[in-house]
Amino acid sequence: MDPELEPPQLQFRSAQMGGAFDDFHGLISPPQVTGGSSFTALLELAPPQAVELLVTEDFPAKQPPPPPIFPTDIGLIHRASKFSVFASADNSLESNAILSVSNSIPVKQEELDADSRRNSSSPAGSDQSLKSGKRKEREKKLKESNKKSKSKAANDDGEELPYVHVRARRGQATDSHSLAERARRDKINARMKLLQELVPGCNKVSCHNCLLSIIVSSMGSNCGDYLGLIFSGHSKRLAPLTKCICRCVVQISGTAMVLDEIINHVQALQRQVEFLSMRLAAVSPGIDFDLDSLFTVNGSSNDNSYSGMFAPPICTEGQLDGARQLQLQQLWHCDELHQSVWARETDTSNFIAPANSLLSYDSTSANSGKPVAPRCTTS
Amino acid sequence: MSSLSQNPKKTLSFSSTMKNPNYNPLKKRLASRFLKAMGRLKCKMSPFPATIEEKRRRHRAVRGAAYASMASAVGPRRAWSRALLRKMKGRKRARRNPRNVDERFGLNLNQLCDVVPGGEGMDSRSLLNETAHYIKCLVAQVQIMREILHSSSSSSTTL
Numbered sequence: 385m386d387p388e389l390e391p392p393q394l395q396f397r398s399a400q401m402g403g404a405f406d407d408f409h410g411l412i413s414p415p416q417v418t419g420g421s422s423f424t425a426l427l428e429l430a431p432p433q434a435v436e437l438l439v440t441e442d443f444p445a446k447q448p449p450p451p452p453i454f455p456t457d458i459g460l461i462h463r464a465s466k467f468s469v470f471a472s473a474d475n476s477l478e479s480n481a482i483l484s485v486s487n488s489i490p491v492k493q494e495e496l497d498a499d500s501r502r503n504s505s506s507p508a509g510s511d512q513s514l515k516s517g518k519r520k521e522r523e524k525k526l527k528e529s530n531k532k533s534k535s536k537a538a539n540d541d542g543e544e545l546p547y548v549h550v551r552a553r554r555g556q557a558t559d560s561h562s563l564a565e566r567a568r569r570d571k572i573n574a575r576m577k578l579l580q581e582l583v584p585g586c587n588k589v590s591c592h593n594c595l596l597s598i599i600v601s602s603m604g605s606n607c608g609d610y611l612g613l614i615f616s617g618h619s620k621r622l623a624p625l626t627k628c629i630c631r632c633v634v635q636i637s638g639t640a641m642v643l644d645e646i647i648n649h650v651q652a653l654q655r656q657v658e659f660l661s662m663r664l665a666a667v668s669p670g671i672d673f674d675l676d677s678l679f680t681v682n683g684s685s686n687d688n689s690y691s692g693m694f695a696p697p698i699c700t701e702g703q704l705d706g707a708r709q710l711q712l713q714q715l716w717h718c719d720e721l722h723q724s725v726w727a728r729e730t731d732t733s734n735f736i737a738p739a740n741s742l743l744s745y746d747s748t749s750a751n752s753g754k755p756v757a758p759r760c761t762t763s
Numbered sequence: 764m765s766s767l768s769q770n771p772k773k774t775l776s777f778s779s780t781m782k783n784p785n786y787n788p789l790k791k792r793l794a795s796r797f798l799k800a801m802g803r804l805k806c807k808m809s810p811f812p813a814t815i816e817e818k819r820r821r822h823r824a825v826r827g828a829a830y831a832s833m834a835s836a837v838g839p840r841r842a843w844s845r846a847l848l849r850k851m852k853g854r855k856r857a858r859r860n861p862r863n864v865d866e867r868f869g870l871n872l873n874q875l876c877d878v879v880p881g882g883e884g885m886d887s888r889s890l891l892n893e894t895a896h897y898i899k900c901l902v903a904q905v906q907i908m909r910e911i912l913h914s915s916s917s918s919s920t921t922l
Contacts, residue, residue, distance in 0.1 A: 661826040
């Protein structure tokens with residue numbers, strides 16, 4: 385989808401949507417009783433560190449060079465064995481192999497409600513509220529890869545049994561492809577390991593669910609932002625990924641919460657219309673509306689409508705970067721605001737670019753000034 | 764196109780994605796309509812509202828103009844815009860099916876019906892579609908209004 389995004393990460397992130405949320409959902413549903421935005425509470429300490437983790441591209445460099453020497457954690461070793469066993473498969477199949485791994489993890493099915501059961505177990509991807517065509521493809525891919533990875537696992541089983549020595553390159557050292565692949569895998573596994581240590585309660589589930597949930601939670605403390613994003617992004621480029629995210633959000637936090645967020649979002653927007661109309665009514669005799677029409681037409685509306693629509697819900701939440709200058713020339717470009725939103729959330733400017741790439745925002749102009757309101761209305 | 768004949772819901776989404784009747788993107792249409800409406804309002808309004816009641820009336824007028832322009836810009840393609848237009852014209856022909864649209868998700872679709880205009884007589888799937896489009900238009904409208912405010916406040920020296 386997005387060329388900026390590292391392909392394998394995107395691959396496994398998109399591949400894992402296909403099935404294996406049930407275990408994570410089973411994990412989440414007890415803490416949901418605590419209320420509120422449950423998964424953010426669950427991952428509350430994760431976002432800042434995880435963000436740094438995701439962002440810092442020199443992460444493997446920071447780590448000591450042989451990262452995956454799993455010391456004592458048996459569960460960790462088990463997971464690593466699964467990774468190494470299945471990861472001897474092809475490059476392109478790795479994501480699906482990991483998905484098959486996560487599927488093989490025993491699923492806690494007792495607490496799933498009908499929704500998630502339907503979502504998770506319907507093989508054909510029954511017609512839920514979101515289109516499931518993409519899921520069908522993923523399911524098919526998963527089945528193929530299961531066969532392939534199993535056969536390869538049988539082949540490589542002999543050499544992978546001493547899986548503690550992950551870096552023992554027996555029989556693979558000569559192949560440059562596998563070397564590179566192994567390095568990449570090690571990088572990913574190291575990051576996963578750290579993520580799992582950071583995120584409480586994520587130890588029992590597949591790493592990629594954790595990763596995704598971290599991304600989801602760190603993108604916005606509020607589901608509503610995401611939903612505004614999802615609903616606003618009607619463009620085709622964004623549709624698959626937003627659908628994935630939406631599905632993920634629904635699975636993680638349950639449909640009731642999602643609906644609540646939708647309702648809150650709509651109500652917040654209506655409130656905004658109300659306040660803005662009040663302000664406009666107060667100011668309006670002084671406004672020359674024809675002149676405004678000239679401005680708005682001239683202002684090049686490259687439809688960053690997507691990112692533009694993302695802006696207002698964040699605006700109400702509060703403190704924006706008030707230092708932005710009003711620039712009438714670029715009325716519709718919201719990238720600046722966009723970035724300031726993320727900066728507000730995470731306080732790292734590094735996060736902005738990966739965040740954009742992660743969600744494949746179509747931000748054509750990265751640094752155009754958006755007339756951000758120093759929104760100092762106290763209603 | 765065969766899809767057009769099959770399913771009215773698909774027709775709606777298809778045409779909205781293709782933006783068939785509207786070459787202009789949504790924002791431009793919303794902006795132009797809203798500005799026209801505000802221009803019309805401005806003629807009627809007195810330059811300095813004396814009483815609070817006048818202010819409130821103006822406020823309501825602006826809000827009504829906002830919603831009306833939004834609905835008319837979208838046109839009758841969407842159920843929520845039709846419902847809004849009906850409300851504006853005063854025909855309270857609201858088909859109030861007390862139908863708990865609880866089929867699929869169960870819980871909060873009733874609240875959603877209340878919030879989104881025209882949410883009464885719809886099943887859950889179309890309700891969510893309408894909500895999505897409604898959110899999109901609301902967001903665009905909010906942005907337009909905000910930008911009008913800012914352009915006016917920046918052009919005038921005093922706020």
